[in-house]
Amino acid sequence: xxxxxxxxxxxxxxxxxxxxxxxxxxxxxxxxxxxxxxxxxxxxxxxxxxxxxxxxxxxxxxxxxxxxxxxxxxxxxxxxxxxxxxxxxxxxxxxxxxxxxxxxxxxxxxxxxxxxxxxxxxxxxxxxxxxxxxxxxxxxxxxxxxxxxxxxxxxxxxxxxxxxxxxxxxxxxxxxxxxxxxxxxxxxxxxxxxxxxxxxxxxxxxxxxxxxxxxxxxxxxxxxxxxxxxxxxxxxxxxxxxxxxxxxxxxxxxxxxxxxxxxxxxxxxxxxxxxxxxxxxxxxxxxxxxxxxxxxxxxxxxxxxxxxxxxxxxxxxxxxxxxxxxxxxxxxxxxxxxxxxxxxxxxxxxxxxxxxxxxxxxxxxxxxxxxxxxxxxxxxxxxxxxxxxxxxxxxxxxxxxxxxxxxxxxxxxxxxxxxxxxxxxxxxxxxxxxxxxxxxxxxxxxxxxxxxxxxxxxxxxxxxxxxxxxxxxxxxxxxxxxxxxxxxxxxxxxxxxxxxxxxxxxxxxxxxxx
Numbered sequence: 001x002x003x004x005x006x007x008x009x010x011x012x013x014x015x016x017x018x019x020x021x022x023x024x025x026x027x028x029x030x031x032x033x034x035x036x037x038x039x040x041x042x043x044x045x046x047x048x049x050x051x052x053x054x055x056x057x058x059x060x061x062x063x064x065x066x067x068x069x070x071x072x073x074x075x076x077x078x079x080x081x082x083x084x085x086x087x088x089x090x091x092x093x094x095x096x097x098x099x100x101x102x103x104x105x106x107x108x109x110x111x112x113x114x115x116x117x118x119x120x121x122x123x124x125x126x127x128x129x130x131x132x133x134x135x136x137x138x139x140x141x142x143x144x145x146x147x148x149x150x151x152x153x154x155x156x157x158x159x160x161x162x163x164x165x166x167x168x169x170x171x172x173x174x175x176x177x178x179x180x181x182x183x184x185x186x187x188x189x190x191x192x193x194x195x196x197x198x199x200x201x202x203x204x205x206x207x208x209x210x211x212x213x214x215x216x217x218x219x220x221x222x223x224x225x226x227x228x229x230x231x232x233x234x235x236x237x238x239x240x241x242x243x244x245x246x247x248x249x250x251x252x253x254x255x256x257x258x259x260x261x262x263x264x265x266x267x268x269x270x271x272x273x274x275x276x277x278x279x280x281x282x283x284x285x286x287x288x289x290x291x292x293x294x295x296x297x298x299x300x301x302x303x304x305x306x307x308x309x310x311x312x313x314x315x316x317x318x319x320x321x322x323x324x325x326x327x328x329x330x331x332x333x334x335x336x337x338x339x340x341x342x343x344x345x346x347x348x349x350x351x352x353x354x355x356x357x358x359x360x361x362x363x364x365x366x367x368x369x370x371x372x373x374x375x376x377x378x379x380x381x382x383x384x385x386x387x388x389x390x391x392x393x394x395x396x397x398x399x400x401x402x403x404x405x406x407x408x409x410x411x412x413x414x415x416x417x418x419x420x421x422x423x424x425x426x427x428x429x430x431x432x433x434x435x436x437x438x439x440x441x442x443x444x445x446x447x448x449x450x451x452x453x454x455x456x457x458x459x460x461x462x463x464x465x466x467x468x469x470x471x472x473x474x475x476x477x478x479x480x481x482x483x484x485x486x487x488x489x490x491x492x493x494x495x496x497x498x499x500x501x502x503x504x505x506x507x508x509x510x511x512x513x514x
Contacts, residue, residue, distance in 0.1 A: 003235045008266045011051040013059050017067040024228050024262075027073035029221050030057055033212065039179075039189045042221065043196045043213040045252075045330025046150075047263040047279055049222035050192040051089070054147050057190060058085050061145045083187050084140045086111050086133065089149035093157050097167040100154045101125060104175060108132060115139075125171075130178045133185050143187035146179060152193040155317065159287035165317045180206055195328045214311075219256025224265055226250060226258065236269045248275050251352035253334045261330075264355065279330075280359035288331070289367040291322050299364065299425035300440030300451065302432070305332065305349040323349065331360055354435045361433030368429070375405050384434045390458050390493060396509040399497070402430055403505040423499045424450060424464050446479040459485050462495045472496030473510040482514050 007021035016023050030053070033040055044050050059067055063082035068074045088107050094100045104125040112118055117135050121128045136144050154168040179189055189209075196211060212218045226246065229237060237245070249268065252259040267278035292299070301323075311327050326332045327349055335350040351357045365376055379402050386395035403426065424440075428451065431438055437454040451462040461481050463472040473496030476482070482492050492514040500507035 004232075006236070006266050006269055008270045011055060013052060013055040014064070014067055016052075022232050024224060024232060025071050026053060026056065026221065027060070027068065027071045029218060030060060031073045031076050032217065033190075034060070034188060037188075037210050037212070038186075039206070039208045039210060041191045041193075041196065041209045041211045041213070042218075043193055043211070043328060044222050044254075045261070045328070046194055047261065047282060048252075048330070049262045051149050053222055054087070054089075054149050054190065054192060057188075058087055058145075058147055061085050061188070081142075083142055083145045084115055084136045085145045085147060086115070086136065087147045087149070088151075090153045094154045094168070095157060095161075096164060097171060100168055100171050103154070104129075104171075126174045126178050129175060130182060133178070133182045137185040144182075144185055145187050146189045148176070148189075148191045150193055151176065151191045152195050156194060156287075159317070159320075160290060162317060169317060176206060180208065183208075194330075195325065214255055216255045219254040220259065222262075223252060223259030224262055226260075229260065229265065233265070233269070240273060244275070248354045251333060251350075252330070253352075255334060255337060277355055277359045280356060288322075288326065288329070289363065291320060291325075292364070292368070297322060297425075300428040300438075302326075302332070302351065303428075303438050303440045304442065306338070306346050307349060308346055309344060311347060331356055351432075358433050358435050361429045364429045365433060368426075371407075372405060379405065380430065380433055383430060384436075387434075387436070387453065387455055387458070387460070390455075390460075390491070392493070392495075392511050396506070399427065399509070400506050402426065406504070423466075423497075427451070427462075427464075427497075447475075447481075449476075449481045452485075458491045458493065459488065460493045460495055461485070462497060465496070465498045467498065467500060467507070472498060473512060477512075486514075 004020055004022045007016050007023070010016055010021060013023075015021070034057070042050065042053075060073065060077060061083040062085055063079050065074070065077075065079040068077075088111075090103050090107070092099075092103065094103055105121055105128075108121060108125065108128055112132065115136055117132065117139050119128065119131045119135050133144055133146070151172065154172055155165050158165040158168055176191075179186065191209070196213060212221070226242075229242075229245070245268075249260050249264045250258050252261060261279050263282070264279045268274070271278075291297070305323050307323050307327070310321065311324050323332070327334075331351065332349040333352040335348045338346040338348060340346060351360070362376070366373070379398060382394065382398040382401070385391070386398055403423075406426065428438065428440065431451075431453060439452040439454070440450065442449045442452060449461060450464050451460075453460040453462065461476055463476050463481075465472045473494060476494045476496060482494060485492055494512045494514065496508075496510040497506055498508035499505070
């Protein structure tokens with residue numbers, strides 16, 4: 001029996017259903033949202049299935065019953081009632097205020113053609129949008145559905161040129177605020193995006209929106225669960241190491257089940273199940289790299305981040321919180337939700353999987369440490385081999401070679417070499433790029449351990465010091481950093497590393513096996 005086709009690159013619900021592509025039924029979630037809410041916002045990382053879900057909603061409201069045969073919503077929805085749908089989406093990079101306005105005009109014209117409703121498009125796209133909603137309502141004598149895909153694209157495209165990002169914010173703020181003034185004509189409004197901007201910037205005029213991004217009932221609204229793979233894709237995963245698939249691509253979490261990014265899984269299956277970077281490579285996070293460079297961010301913090309509820313509602317271009325944007329963009333995800341004693345929640349974040357861990361680290365190395373990819377690959381191989389054996393002499397040589405590879409101009413015109421955090425960050429991103437488990441700044445009752453590296457048979461406990469300040473190895477021993485790992489029945493190595501700021505390299509490498 002032939003396998004159902006893989007919907008690689010297909011975000012059109014009609015095509016998936018007509019041409020018998022695999023479809024993971026999300027219509028029960030769609031019905032729940034439609035039945036309980038009127039104005040809805042959903043934040044998810046890029047290429048996570050938001051566009052397909054939005055197109056599914058479009059077909060529901062248009063009453064296209066034939067596409068829903070056998071799906072959860074088939075017997076719940078009144079298919080005799082059909083609603084006109086305005087769908088706003090952007091598919092090109094928008095690098096100026098002029099391009100943003102042109103994109104809004106194009107999407108309005110497209111909707112006018114599809115709904116056969118004409119109204120004048122003048123220089124003020126917000127006024128045009130408002131008139132269009134009313135004209136659609138009057139023609140069809142039915143309330144209007146508005147679906148907006150990637151509402152924040154115009155801003156995110158310009159985080160490397162903040163003046164344009166500021167203009168973009170004002171343009172789209174005025175455009176989306178039209179929705180509040182059109183309430184009497186609207187049946188349902190659904191916005192998707194990568195980021196939830198603060199109420200003061202974008203949503204000040206849209207306080208009626210319900211944000212379902214971290215509503216546990218809708219945690220699986222986008223993405224594939226592991227059971228989805230075993231059930232709907234089982235023919236494609238015959239004789240596949242599913243634990244390895246999970247390690248590479250599973251791990252996203254929005255307070256329900258661990259999820260796979262659909263883009264990853266479809267590309268993986270479509271490329272003969274080769275384990276490599278698919279999702280990450282579709283958009284190099286240039287703006288993230290620039291933020292990290294600008295703020296001298298302590299990269300080991302990536303392995304130990306807890307944030308408050310600001311991940312729901314704190315993104316603003318005038319005050320960018322790096323951890324928040326890393327989460328919202330998909331480079332970090334939720335490990336667990338923690339209820340605070342005084343009320344409210346905190347969220348412990350993590351890098352979701354091996355693909356993101358390796359790929360993000362490689363990009364950080366290329367941007368901050370060395371653009372010599374051949375040299376980077378050689379150092380990565382040497383480091384991994386030395387840690388796996390273990391071979392402490394070669395570990396020392398590999399780390400020294402790593403610092404030798406950092407271009408001199410990375411140190412000029414700043415004092416970065418005087419900060420212990422720079423050296424720790426450089427080592428951290430190299431180690432993280434290996435795909436091994438790393439913990440940083442982990443507390444015990446006597447202090448914080450700089451770095452813990454977990455290999456299959458070995459644990460490395462690492463302390464960093466600048467020049468001759470204190471003794472790193474002695475600190476590890478005196479504070480009993482190894483005690484909490486003795487029960488794991490693994491070899492434990494204590495490693496003290498001292499840096500010389502004049503040589504910009506390791507001056508002393510001491511180790512001891514427990």
